Amino acid sequence: MNPTLNVPEIFGTDVFNEAAMKQRLSPDIYEAWKQCIRTGSSLPLNVANEIAEAMKLWATEKGATHYTHWFQPMTGITAEKHDSFISPRGDGRVIMEFSGKELVRGESDASSFPSGGLRATFEARGYTAWDPTAFAFVKDNSLYIPTCFFSYTGEALDEKTPLLRSMDEVSREAIRILRLFGDTETKRVTASVGAEQEYFLLPKDLYAQREDLRLTGRTLFGAPAPKGEELETHYFGTIRTRVSTFMKDLDEQLWRLGVLSKTKHNEVAPCQHELAPIFSSASNACDSNQLIMEIMKKCAAKHNLVCLLHEKPFSCVSGSGKHNNWSLATDTGKNLFSPGKTPRQNAQFLVFLAAFVKGVDEYQDLLRCSVAYAGNDRRLGANEAPPVILSIYLGDELHAVVESIINGSNYTAPEKSVMRIGVDVMPPIPKDTTDRNRTSPLAFTGNKFEFRMLGSSQSIADPNIALNTIMAEELNGFATILENAEDFDATLQTLVCDTFTAHQRILFNGNGYSEAWRQEAARRGLSELRSTTEAMPRYASEKNVALVTKHGIFTEPEFRARNEIHLETYRKTINIEAKTTADIALRQILPAVSSYCADLANRVTGKKAVGCACRAESALLEKLSTGIDALYDCIETLQSKLRAVPATSIEAAQYFSEEIVPAMDAVRAEADAMELITDKTYWPFPTYSDLLFY
Ligand code: ADP
Ligand code: MG
Helix, strand or coil: CCCCCCHHHHCCCCEECHHHHHHHCCHHHHHHHHHHHHHCCCCCHHHHHHHHHHHHHHHHHCCCCEEEEEECECCCCCECCEEECEEECCCCCEEECCCHHHHHEEEEECCCCCCCCCCCHHHCEEEEEECCCCCEEEECCEEEEEEEEEECCCCECECHHHHHHHHHHHHHHHHHHHHHCCCCCCCCEEEEEEEEEEEEEEEHHHHHCCHHHHHHCCCCCCCCCCCCCCCCCCCCCCCCHHHHHHHHHHHHHHHHCCCCEEEEEECCCCCEEEEEECCEEHHHHHHHHHHHHHHHHHHHHHCCEEEECCCCCCCCCCCCEEEEEEEEEECCCCECCCCCCCHHHHHHHHHHHHHHHHHHHHCHHHHHHCCCCHHHHCCCCCCCCCCCECCEECCHHHHHHHHHHHHCCCCCCCCCCCCCCCCCCCCCCCCCCCCCCCCCCEEECCCCEEEEEEECCCCCHHHHHHHHHHHHHHHHHHHHHHHCCCCHHHHHHHHHHHHHHHHHHHECCCCCCCHHHHHHHHHHCCCECCCHHHHHHHCCCHHHHHHHHHCCCCCHHHHHHHHHHHHHHHHHHHHHHHHHHHHHHHHHHHHHHHHHHHHHHHHHHHHHHCCCCCHHHHHHHHHHHHHHHHHHHHHHHHHHHHCCCCCCHHHHHHHHHHHHHHHHHHHHHHHHHHHCCCCHHHCCCCCHHHHHCC
């Protein structure tokens, strides 16, 4: 690592970005590429050929020997297969070749990626197509081409395709609204996202000694350490040298790849940290987040650390999430969630706000499902992360404005009477309200919404597809009403007022962690879906199917396939955890405790022989002997339950959630109780205090 890093110089050097394209392509080809981006049309072959040639030259200069179509199958992570550029010359030597055809389209055996039944394996071909809005880059001696992945019949098999579709939809509908407010310039509205990433770092040697961490990414055992996060010394604390060296290295690698890594700090739990990039378009943020997660892992290994992205690696300290900051911006540089300075701007802001409020209220379940994973089940609703109930926090000022609109009452500012939309200026909305509500799942933070329910390991695609699509849907409805209005201002006033009135139940400014809120939410009829298996049956509801098909985000088969994959992933995750639990308990913990018991028994006999008291040893022996039997019974129960999993998809998922998870937790409870009274030298792997306070 370079101690005097010239950041502007290295930033994006490994990316074939706009500057590189401009420099290396002839002007007409460059223009043709830009035109394709603007219109969303496909690249003519001659254009693709020249881009491919320039890309190859650029990449080989950077040491690339291979190229890969990089895609995001429905596994939540990325996939790649590398082909070298070599082509035989006929005289036993090779040249490096790369054609436009190879750039824009690839063929891949898709049979080993989840498809949720979309494709039978006998027609297992999948295709990848360059998304020309995403730049190619060089990493590990390969040219990476960001692509979409779809089946022979055109069904999306990835996360990027529907994300791009949803971005187009929300752009189109937002522009309809903008035109009504006299904006004739905007050609594109971009869903913008900044995803803050939380993670844990552990020493590699300690990690290696724990089968649970290696196989499942989280600890399946571990009594709480005597110390946790109660002293609140870690959050924003000074970063220890080993970690800061890692962070510097990470930043440099990300900057070279054009990732706008901006903020780094320690998080609440010991060994927990966060990285936040500067926001960019949702699709770029999605790619960047995948790169961030991948490079975090690789870079950690280089520093003899391991990066844990699991939502809940340790049961006794806070887990990790991903805050998804989302807004809409015009290509003329305006943020559509910025309260404006004129009555007209404010009226427009209120339309977008009302659409968002309505969308979240109507599609709570879709949003909830977009963050429903086995890992996140361990974190959401546990008073360290947002509750499982969707609600929107607007902050005091904006909440008061909305209430005054609903009530037709005086807004608190004394000189102000009823706020008339399109006539009055909004009071200033402080961007950094001091009482920021950390307990809210979806908070307005000045000019964007922060969706805080995402798990740290998941792709950000699904939640953003949901946000974009529900927004597109509500804007579509509003645009139709307003376009046909005889009296625009009066219709607008009524529309905004009626919408806030009808959907005010989703607005909540209080403590989202409190029991009182759960009861209140139930009274308001909000859904409380506590787990993946409670949530997912609501995913492919008639209403959601209608939504996604209307906007062309998914076909019905595509959407149902995702539902299936989601459940399948859940079952597989719990199955692996359960088998690992049984394995560790039976072959590591039980033998260790048994050895200690034998040792204790010897000591008891020895002491008794010479007439010494051995009350402590006898008591411990008694407790451990009982414990070990109980542990054994729990393992047996877990294993027998694992042999009786129902065959059908949803029933199996429910069985895993209702039968296997509690059986697994019961094994752990017995083991953890014994850990606290077992001689540490017998314990077969590093404990929570070893791991968290290394
Ligand atoms: P906060 O303190 O509210 O979390 P930050 O300024 O730290 O706010 O930003 C958090 C994340 O939100 C960053 O990734 C940032 O780039 C992103 N962000 C800021 N403005 C926007 C916006 N208009 N749209 C989307 N994301 C944004
Ligand atoms: Mg934040």
